[in-house]
Amino acid sequence: MASSEEVQVSCRDVWKVFGPNAAKAIESGDVNLPRAELMAKTGCTVASREITFDVRRGEVFVVMGLSGSGKSTLVRCITRLIEPTSGAIDLCGHDVLGAQPKELRELRRTKVAMVFQHFGLFPHRKVIDNVAYGLEVQGIDKEKRYERARELLAVVGLAPVEGSYPDQLSGGMQQRVGLARALAVDPEVLIFDEAFSALDPLIRREMQDEVLRLQERLQKTVIFVTHDLDEALKLGDRIAIMKDGRFVQVGTPADIVGAPADDYVREFVRDVPRGKVLTAAFATQPHGGETPEEVVRHDQRLGELLPVVFGAKGPIGVVDGSGELVGILDRRMVIHVLAGREEPSVPEELPA
């Protein structure tokens, strides 16, 4: 989870409208029209609407949505690969939208790096020159950048193929090159744009594990775009569900699964194995002074707790991070929550 409260990426009221006179369409409020009507009246389409969020240092923030929901456009707005129409973006303390071309390039070179869906590797360069590209455009000399590139290739397990060309590698290996290339510049923020969507399921899982492993070591700030809910739940500290350019819900995996904000999200998370996502907090009732027979932590997964729940005879206490008793686990509610029959409610005082 987030190791510090320092905000590294912050978006405020970011809009992206494609089409002529996009800014005017926002000012006049036309953008609130239904899609077809907006198109007919102004020729514009909205890709992102009033997006606001913060990502803290070391956090993995997942943006999830179906294709066409605007998630790829949104992350491109963060580094202005796509120019946002309005709003404010702060990247590691720099005002992105106010940046001059030179300053923007500097931000792209040192603060943030991207991993792309179709890898975006340079087909005419050897693997090592791909990995070293970010350092090369910074003007770092060849020996140094090769040293750094070799280091990263070793990290992703590709040291033996440094002299190959990308098209000689498998998809999974190519994306490892993409990952190494992004890490080589030692960015503070990493952006994954559907990075694993083009890979086979097994390779995809392998890459996800790789990211988790690296993340444990490097503690980068990560923005991860995906359309795969399992991937989002597996990687995300927090998840934003996006639909028609808007964030429908932002919350922890447990929040999203346990307390969907609307029917759209509910439909999305219907088939998720709830025991693996939902925590004890979702089945906790205020305690009435009973002495618990057993104690569990509030953030333990309900699935893992089942033996305890049905093994203990007496009441089961729930404690928070500091070990203080905050409530009693309700057995009936555990079953309801796991079956998804009842909207669980998280007690006010508990972070989910």
Add this chain to the structure above:
Amino acid sequence: MSTPTATTLHLPSAVRVSRWAPPLLVAVPLCIVAVAVEGFHSGFPANWYLGVPRWFDSLSNWVTNNDSTNFFLHHIVTGFGNLLNSATNDVVNLLHWMTWVGVLGAATVFAWIVGTWRTALFSALVISSFGVLQIPNGGPNGISQMWPSAMTTLALMTVAIILSTIVGIPLGIASAIWPRVSRALRPVLDLMQILPAFAYLVPIVVLFSIGNPAGIIATFIYAVPPLVRFTELGIRSVKKDVIEAAESFGSTRGQILRNVQLPLAAQAIMLGLNQVIMMALSIVVIASLIGAGGLGDPVLNALQTQQIGEGAVAGLLIVLMAMWLDRSSAAFGQRATRDRTASLRNLTRRQHVGLWGAVLVAILVARYGLSLGDWPAGWGFSFVDQMTTALNWVTNEFTGVAGPISTFLTLHVLNPLQRWFGDVPWFLVAAFVGTVGWVRGGWRRGVLLAGCVVLLGLMQAPAGYTFQGTTSYNFVAWNDAMETLSLVVVSLVLDLAIGIPLGIAAYRWRTVDRILRPILDFLQTLPAFVYLIPVVTLFGVGNVAGVSASFIYALPAAVRATTLGLRAVQHDVLEAGQSFGSTRWQLLFKVELPIARPYLMLAVNQTILLVMAEVVVAGLVGAGGLGLDVVTGFSRSEVGLGAAAGLAMVLMGIVLDRLSQSNPDRGRVATS
């Protein structure tokens, strides 16, 4: 029944009527007016003219008189001409200084580095053939050896190719970066490609006068468009995600161009350069017409004096030179673009230096140690007799076949067609062209094309036109254009009737494809005029020779475009067709050919342009029409007439091109 059914039933006919109605509503009344005013005359009225020949004659006169005083003429045009001239001379001198040993060595080593040992051997053989194959003394130019002519041609090619590269690649880059440049250049490049080279010879001569610079400029205009196009295309087709990745790492615009776009476009650019070389070689003879020396000269002489044997030797050498440069540059292109499968010599820098150092040493030894020079005259033999014998054999063997064909084509096809075209009143032609143009590309195109037709008629000189005392021959642009048109139509019909079935056969049967491929490859490397040599042997000079040469010249394009279109049909569509139990022929006629239609239209368009280009070149061998006007204009130094005929060719080329090109919005070639 319900209304929707009724509307759908009526819709198709309604649409068809509405497409032809507006242009006809304009064209028919205009024709009636024309008949009322003018009566129903055939052809174009003789007393309608703009006096274009006089403009050009006066311009030429003015240029001659002000050559040394006018700033633009003196400093820019003449200066540039002199620059090209001295560059050519420098290269010629360099080639002679290198001695035959050096030329042979450099060409062979280069070919070996970029290609295989076969490429190297082929290069060595070609260079040797420049020396070995000779013409006997007492030939039309007293030439005994072809070596000096070959070196001159090589030098001209080098300068023209360097000029094309210096101008073409930056223009291509600029139009890839700035859409505005691209938009501005496109019609210019289009025009340069539609124009038969003959059309701009005269204006070039007016500015640069007869000589090597004029030849280089003509070559440049003819050869540069594909380089610009390929460069732009190559840069533009670099995948967007790769560029985005480069951008995301904070690359500057220049870094993206240098590190990503140009390297990835290298293959396309090399392909463009290869095209430039081939096209440049293909107009060597035409360039000779305006005073560029070299191998083109003997060919031109031979064609004009009917001494075919000597021209054939020079022609053969040009073909060999084309094949040599084609193979070497293609191999270089593959190497430059990191084709890892090709046999690629990963020479270290030191090995490169050593190899070229050895060549330099060989040159120095040959020049100063052994005092060698051009290829020794004794090392070779006159190849003319063999060539003549071979050509005579062909003539004797095939006269029985060629004679009747020639007579039939002349009496029963070309002459009636020409008469018939000539009999159609000009306004009917303009109305027809305008209507079809309107339907295919909107009213603007219709009006433009009808305008071109009228303008073409107005190019003519008034009867008894004189300039500076000399009375010119009677130049009636309309009739000559109609004659050219009849040649174009006959060649086109032959090309399509034979080329499309051949293309289908090559698609359908692997064996046919395997047999056709080397033949088509060979025909496409041949410079345009080379077709004239065997054709003249068979059919003598005249229209039939022109038609045959044009037919052969354009055939590969017709075959290739057909095969290409059929191959582009997606596999799953074919499978869908098969899954419904179509027979092979049903599949061909119901699925493959309809889907390939845009390519077939492209085939027609390309064939028309190629046929048109060759028909006018055939003016050299007496094929009539506008081509002959240009040749006559040259041989009698009648600049005005030659230029007016060239302009008429431009107009005709535009009309034929735009008529056979459907509206770009509707064309599906690009998207499929």
